[in-house]
Amino acid sequence: MKPAPFTHHLPGTVDEAASLLAAHAGEDARILAGGQSLVPTMAFRLARPAHLIDVNRVSDLGTVAVGEDAIGIGALARHGDFHRPVEDGPLGALLSAVVRHIGHYPIRMRGTFCGSLAHADPASEWCLVAATLDARLTARSAGGEREIAAGSFFEWAMVTALAEDELLLRADLPRLAADARWGFCEFARRAGDFALAMALAVYRVEEGAIVEPRVGVGGVEACPRRIPEGEAVLAGRAPGPALFREAGAAVADAVDAVSDVHASALYRGELAGVMVERALADAAR
């Protein structure tokens, strides 16, 4: 359980980190931020990066910055930074409810939001949040910055749109309207374990009808994503248990669930529907 040897780089600025990444991209270089997924993988020697570019001392990588329209989450924002709401609106409350499902307390002291996105585990809560809320992600390389929409960032399990010489600099989450309702539900076999399925639901109610529904599912397919079939059921209709069940059923039908040692595709798909139904009910609380 000892990692293979590697070269440890400690850049002090984003420019230095990007240059190091450019110089070593072809030699299996990895960014080390919180390390709560990468280091165990290295302990098992499933990953044997030749270079670790440790960004923990990079002075110009931010943490959480609350702007007028969005929350900017810099590459050094740790999960634990969301334990207390980072803003007074629904988004702050949503993030502080969801964060309690990520790993365990000590893991949350080190692991980072952007690191979770770049790692892109199918069962990552932050990846689900980013996909459902249409986060805007900023990638940085020696050549400059580019923005990637969350909807096209997650390409497959553990595969993202980041090029090998790019690091994830920041994620911007659009703030939610003051009257936005949100609900989250996940099912895992043990506290802190990977979710077999989870759902995030956000909507507003105008004159008794649901508007701007967002329904995202994670841990079910290779990547978290919004499920338009579920959202279509909700739009324009009055919230209630029967409608939530119908939306859940539509999601269960729409997803292409993965099968693994923990759950069959059939089970996972049905579980996704139940998670959506419960997340919607949670939002209506």
Add this chain to the structure above:
Amino acid sequence: MTAPRDVSFTVNGEARSVRVEPRKTLADAIREDCGLTGTHLGCEHGVCGACTILLDGAPVRSCLMFAAQAEGAELRTVEGLADGETLHPLQQAFIDCHALQCGFCTPGFLMLAAGVLEREPDIDEEGLREALASNLCRCTGYLNILDAVKAAAAAMKAGPG
């Protein structure tokens, strides 16, 4: 570089300098280079929590960090909990509530609880249960551990004496 690097930090208030390979975990450096074997290693991949220490006041898995990342850090381990002959309220409560059997997981639970209670002295029982779920105890003493941490939390809020 893969070559050894000199790293300086404090452990329980005492300055330490160690020369470590980059791949050496902080847990191994604490045990092998600092000689502080109270920090235990169970799984070495972040699941069991036996190696939990405080890094600048936050409970972390010391097997999921490299020693080379701890430059300038303030580390606290189970050896630093007691004040001379006086046990820390958590240690006393673990004895009083029979919160340990074989003792392997105990240093990790003590440091986890110390970190959580220092950061969140008003944490409720649900929060405490969630936090204590971070670590594994194979003697299945979780309820006694919960009782001990609740008792220690009350004692710590009441203050010394």
